Amino acid sequence: MKKTVRKNRRITKAAPGNFWELRLYIAGQTPNSIAAIANLKKICEDQLKGKYRIEVIDLLKKPQLAKGDQIVAIPTLVRRLPPPVKKIVGNLSRTERALVGLDILRAR
Numbered sequence: 001m002k003k004t005v006r007k008n009r010r011i012t013k014a015a016p017g018n019f020w021e022l023r024l025y026i027a028g029q030t031p032n033s034i035a036a037i038a039n040l041k042k043i044c045e046d047q048l049k050g051k052y053r054i055e056v057i058d059l060l061k062k063p064q065l066a067k068g069d070q071i072v073a074i075p076t077l078v079r080r081l082p083p084p085v086k087k088i089v090g091n092l093s094r095t096e097r098a099l100v101g102l103d104i105l106r107a108r
Helices: 031-047 095-101
Strands: 009-011 020-026 052-058 076-081 086-089 105-107
Touching: 020 031, 031 052, 031 095, 086 095, 095 105
Parallel strands: 020 052
Antiparallel strands: 009 105, 020 076, 076 086
16 A cells, blocks of 8 residues: 655745846757746746846857856756855756745745
8 A cells, every 4th residue: 555645835935025036047049948948937927926037148159157157057047036046957847846946835
């Protein structure tokens, strides 16, 4: 008989003054890059409701910018604000993992 483990999760409400500054590093218009942009916009609209700014950096056009945030894989999302800085690698298609990685969704 299998036991199912249910994880309790809660949505973290952003404090009224919290503003989210996100940088998404991509490489051209690849399918993963396009998916990452779309998935990030959906997550932000659903969870952050206008309290965010997304900066998309195409490393094919400006490769020197990868050094500043120590980017080694793409697409990579960097949460710059609120502190601490966090990074998520991938196209953000696994929404729950992206929410946990951004500290929007937390496990109890």
